[in-house]
Amino acid sequence: MNKGRSVNQHSDISFDEDFLSASPQSQAAYRVALRQAEAILLRDYALLTKCYSGAEAADLAEELAGLEVCPEEGRGLESTLDLVGSSILHHSVVVSDPTCVGHLHCPPLIPALAAESLISATNQSMDSWDQAPAATYLEQRVIDWLGGALKLGSQADGIFTSGGTQSNLLGLLLSRDDFIQRRLGWRSQEKGLPPNAGKMRILASANAHFSVQQSAAILGLGQDAVLPVATDQLGRMDVAVAARFLDVLTAQGLLPFAIIATAGTTDTGSIDPLSALADLADQWSVWLHVDAAYGGALVLSHHYGNRLEGVGRADSVTIDFHKLFYQPISCSALLVRDRRSFDAIRLRADYLNPEENEQAGLLDLVTKSIQTTRRFDGLKPFVSLHSLGRRRLAAMIEGTIDLASSTAAMIRDDPSLELAMEPFLNALLFRYRPDGVPEATLDAVNGAVRKRLLVSGQALLARTKFSGRVFLKMTLLNPRTERHHIETILTRVKQAGDEALRILS
Structure with a gap:
C-alpha cells in the first residue's frame, strides 16, 4: 500500500486562474492582472516627475534585504504588485524622463511594450521550429531585412542575441574558428585550440568596447591578444597605425586574424573608417567585425546613413536594437556576410534539431546560436x-x-x-x-x-x-x-x- 501522498491530493484544485488559456476564469484573471500592473506602472513610474527618486544604494539594499521572497501562503497579486511599485518601480531609473541622459539606455517605444506583452504571454522558445513555428520565420524575416539594410549581400544571415556583448563574443568566436580552420587546418569545435593559438592577435581601436577583451579571454586567447590601436583626434581608429601593426605582427611570427571596428564608441559615438578598414582586412585576409551596437540604427536615416559607409563589407556586424532602435532590453543581433560562417558552431541534438528537420526544410535557429532557450525578441523591432x-x-x-x-x-x-x-x-x-x-x-x-x-x-x-x-x-x-x-x-x-x-x- 502506498503510504505517501496521494496522486489525487490536489485534484480538486483548479489552476485555470494561474495560466492564460481559453477558460473564462483564466481570461478574467489575466485582464485583472494587466489592469493592476498598468495602474502600478503609472502610479509608481510613468507619472514620476524626476529621473530618479534619489534613494542611496545602501538604503535600497537594506530595505530589500528583509523582503520575504517565497511565503508559505501567497500574498495575492494586487498586494505583491503594490509592494513592487513602492519598493522597486518607484526607485527605478525613469528612462523616459528627458533629463535621464547618462547611458546608452533608451526609452522603449510603446509598440515595443505591446509586443513585450505578446512575447511573454505566448512564451515561444526560439531554439527549434516546433517550439516557435511562426515566430521562427518572423525572426528570420527581420534578420533578412536587417542584412539587406546593412548591404551585407545575398548570402547574409544572422541571429538574435541577448545584447552587444554576446553579439561581439559570437562574432569573435566565428572569426577565430574561421581563421583556425582556413589558415591553420584545424577544427577547434572538435579539437579545441591549436598549439599555436597563443600567437593569435586581434586589432581593435583603443576606444573599443570592453567586451572585445572579455570575449578574447572567454575564447581562450587572453586579453593580451587584443592590441589597442591608436585613434585620431575624432576618436576613430588610425588606419595607418593598424597597417603598421599588421606588418610588425607578421614579421614577429604572430598571427593577426581579426580587426574589430566600432561604429559608435560608447563615450563619444565615434565611427571608425569602415571602408578603409575593409580594404585593410581584404589586403591581409583577416576578418572584419564591426561593433555597430550603438550606431547601427543609422541605417534608418537617409540623412546620416552615409556615416556607416563600408559596413556592408564586414564579415560580421553587431546591432543592438535596445539602443537607438528604442527597444526594451534585451534585443540585439549578430549578422554575418556569409551564412556558412555559422557552420563553426553547428551542432545537432536528436530531441531538438535533428538532421531530418533540415532535410524537411524546417528552420531550427539553435543551429546558429550559442543560446538554446531564447525569447522571441525579434517581434519587438518588427512591431x-x-x-x-x-x-x-x-x-x-x-x-x-x-x-x-x-x-x-x-x-x-x-x-x-x-x-x-x-x-x-x-x-x-x-x-x-x-x-x-x-x-x-x-x-x-x-x-x-x-x-x-x-x-x-x-x-x-x-x-x-x-x-x-x-x-x-x-x-x-x-x-x-x-x-x-x-x-x-x-x-x-x-x-x-x-x-x-x-x-x-
Missing part, C-alpha cells in the same frame, strides 16, 4: 518598425543627433564648461571647468556634480575619463529631450559645480 515606419523612426534618431550638435555649441560657448570633442552621434563628453582650478580638484568636483544631480533626481549623467581626466557624459537617446531640458541640465551642473568647489577648496 515597432512595421507600425511606425522608417521615416518616423529616422526622425527620432536624426533629432537626437541634431540636439547633440546644438548642445555641443552651448557647452563651447560657456566659459565654465569644457567640451571634450565634437559629437559624432548623440553622445558627448564635457566637464565643469572654471578657470584656475587644478586638474585633481576638477576631477573631484565633476565626480561630486554627477552624484549630487543623481541623488537629487535633477539629472542622470554618466561619469567617465577622457585623456585621463574625469568628464561628464550626456547620451541624448531620448527624442523627447529638447533644448530647454539641456539648458536646465547645464545650469544645474554649474550650480552643483560651484557648490562642490566651495566645499573642496
Whole structure:
C-alpha cells in the first residue's frame, strides 16, 4: 500500500486562474492582472516627475534585504504588485524622463511594450521550429531585412542575441574558428585550440568596447591578444597605425586574424573608417567585425546613413536594437556576410534539431546560436518598425543627433564648461571647468556634480575619463529631450559645480 501522498491530493484544485488559456476564469484573471500592473506602472513610474527618486544604494539594499521572497501562503497579486511599485518601480531609473541622459539606455517605444506583452504571454522558445513555428520565420524575416539594410549581400544571415556583448563574443568566436580552420587546418569545435593559438592577435581601436577583451579571454586567447590601436583626434581608429601593426605582427611570427571596428564608441559615438578598414582586412585576409551596437540604427536615416559607409563589407556586424532602435532590453543581433560562417558552431541534438528537420526544410535557429532557450525578441523591432515606419523612426534618431550638435555649441560657448570633442552621434563628453582650478580638484568636483544631480533626481549623467581626466557624459537617446531640458541640465551642473568647489577648496 502506498503510504505517501496521494496522486489525487490536489485534484480538486483548479489552476485555470494561474495560466492564460481559453477558460473564462483564466481570461478574467489575466485582464485583472494587466489592469493592476498598468495602474502600478503609472502610479509608481510613468507619472514620476524626476529621473530618479534619489534613494542611496545602501538604503535600497537594506530595505530589500528583509523582503520575504517565497511565503508559505501567497500574498495575492494586487498586494505583491503594490509592494513592487513602492519598493522597486518607484526607485527605478525613469528612462523616459528627458533629463535621464547618462547611458546608452533608451526609452522603449510603446509598440515595443505591446509586443513585450505578446512575447511573454505566448512564451515561444526560439531554439527549434516546433517550439516557435511562426515566430521562427518572423525572426528570420527581420534578420533578412536587417542584412539587406546593412548591404551585407545575398548570402547574409544572422541571429538574435541577448545584447552587444554576446553579439561581439559570437562574432569573435566565428572569426577565430574561421581563421583556425582556413589558415591553420584545424577544427577547434572538435579539437579545441591549436598549439599555436597563443600567437593569435586581434586589432581593435583603443576606444573599443570592453567586451572585445572579455570575449578574447572567454575564447581562450587572453586579453593580451587584443592590441589597442591608436585613434585620431575624432576618436576613430588610425588606419595607418593598424597597417603598421599588421606588418610588425607578421614579421614577429604572430598571427593577426581579426580587426574589430566600432561604429559608435560608447563615450563619444565615434565611427571608425569602415571602408578603409575593409580594404585593410581584404589586403591581409583577416576578418572584419564591426561593433555597430550603438550606431547601427543609422541605417534608418537617409540623412546620416552615409556615416556607416563600408559596413556592408564586414564579415560580421553587431546591432543592438535596445539602443537607438528604442527597444526594451534585451534585443540585439549578430549578422554575418556569409551564412556558412555559422557552420563553426553547428551542432545537432536528436530531441531538438535533428538532421531530418533540415532535410524537411524546417528552420531550427539553435543551429546558429550559442543560446538554446531564447525569447522571441525579434517581434519587438518588427512591431515597432512595421507600425511606425522608417521615416518616423529616422526622425527620432536624426533629432537626437541634431540636439547633440546644438548642445555641443552651448557647452563651447560657456566659459565654465569644457567640451571634450565634437559629437559624432548623440553622445558627448564635457566637464565643469572654471578657470584656475587644478586638474585633481576638477576631477573631484565633476565626480561630486554627477552624484549630487543623481541623488537629487535633477539629472542622470554618466561619469567617465577622457585623456585621463574625469568628464561628464550626456547620451541624448531620448527624442523627447529638447533644448530647454539641456539648458536646465547645464545650469544645474554649474550650480552643483560651484557648490562642490566651495566645499573642496
